[in-house]
Amino acid sequence: MNPFTFTASSENLDMQNGPLSDEVKRRRTFAIISHPDAGKTTLTEKLLLFSGAIQIAGSVKARKATRHATSDWMEIEKQRGISVASSVMQMLYREHVINLLDTPGHKDFSEDTYRVLTAVDSALMVIDAANGVEAQTRRLIEVCRQRNTPIITFVNKMDREVRDPLDILDEVERELGMPCVPMTWPVGQGKTFGGIMDLNAHSMKVFESGSERRPQDFETMPLSEPQALLARFGQEYTTALDGMELARGASPSFDRQAFLAGQQTPVFFGSGVNNFGVMEVLDALVDLAPAPQSRTSSLNSKGQGVLTSIEPDQADFSGVVFKVQANMDPSHRDRIAFVRVASGRYAPGMKLKVQRTAKELRPTSVVTFLSQRREAVEEAFAGDIIGFTTHGGVQLGDTITDGLTAQFTGLPFFAPELFMTVVLKNPLRTKQLQTGLAQLGEEGAIQVFRPEMGGLMLLGAVGQLQFEVVQHRLKAEYDCDVRLESCPYTGARWITAKTPAELKEFVNAYPARMATDAAQALAYLCTSPYDVRLAQERFPDIRFHPLREHAGLALQSAQG
16 A cells, blocks of 8 residues: 555544534534744634635734734734734635634643643644754644644745755654654755645645745646656755655555544645645645544533543534633623534524533624634534633633533643732722733633732733733733732642531631632642642642642532
């Protein structure tokens, strides 16, 4: 068998026939992940452009340009030229509904990225061909591997002076522990970049620079005419053939099941800014990426604490809130809960319930997304991302259903490593500050802690840039000018106990260290790594959780 051959699409879902099953099979939901500056947002633009979702790609580089990246809608993103919040976009391509989630590449916003990765069925990894596998890429892929998320790799910027493609593949395999299967292969690089050989179509697409070209504008030459290719590209073609043969010998055959299990990655080469090699990636998302998969609930249909698999084509509607965003439309001061549909079909007028509170959810509108542009939802199926416009009552990790009893698992909240206190410059804006911090905390943009003994509110973050973004948003969206000051805390752990009496005894022993977060979960604040160890020795039955999801599950178990 040719190691580079694949056949499109026998779905790996064993579903019953019917309209619901057919709609689920049409869905592809994936996230684009990379290290900063690898070209992720540019590639997002081009995927939207080639699918017909947008007509003009925004300028990512020119911060003063009137057009900005479609996926970067927040004012601070336009000023800095980086993505600081994940964006959701839906497009239709080849009769498939593709839900694309663009994530922040900067490590300071990794929490948002991790949560987005719980809402997708596959990931598209973008690698800078000059820099190879970088630190943030490693971290994100590790999250994907923990969830066995299938990964498609795009090696970007081949029109620049870059590393040898064999070296890049070797590094991906070595650093990420994942075999690579090239689907395209580059001829030359930088000024001598001639194009890419499509190893499945047995043709070569000839490179021409320019951001206005469409896929059909590139010349195609058959690989069955090597003399013509040699005459045109000379030594670069010969070198590419040698490299391809070495890759052929070292790479396994493409195995769809291994790919779906997150055990090998198909690799494509190109130049996103020049629209080159992008269509091959878009086709691969349809042909290779999986349709929506089953998801795990920590409750069964009877409300018992039993892990249960929820299939995407079952009739009951269910979804999980993986992101909450305030003020996407500043003139309306709205809050949108981004919901990944896990099963069934959503239709307007359904009676929905938030499982955590058992209260009815009555959104003012339900929408689909193209960045900040929204359209009313007529219907949505498993795999789709829809937004519920609300005025509260929904938090990150909430499960929403139309009657099904379920609680989806896996949404992580990491213990912050940096802390600052919030000082309001104008005390008359206290109410606005409280509103702003509550909403930003519910979003997950920052972790907000209220000390049990009173005093200034605390902000907890994974990275320093989170503080700058929150300070900017408090000023721009809530008209609250604040000063952030240092504090003695260097960490936090969420705590649970087997009995309320044990928990009360611990709280009474450390009253100055106790705080509640935006979800009203109790946390123990640390000033050094030794604090937790000493507290654990004194109270061996208290559990300290570095992830809030774990704390929530443990608390649920204790209450059950």
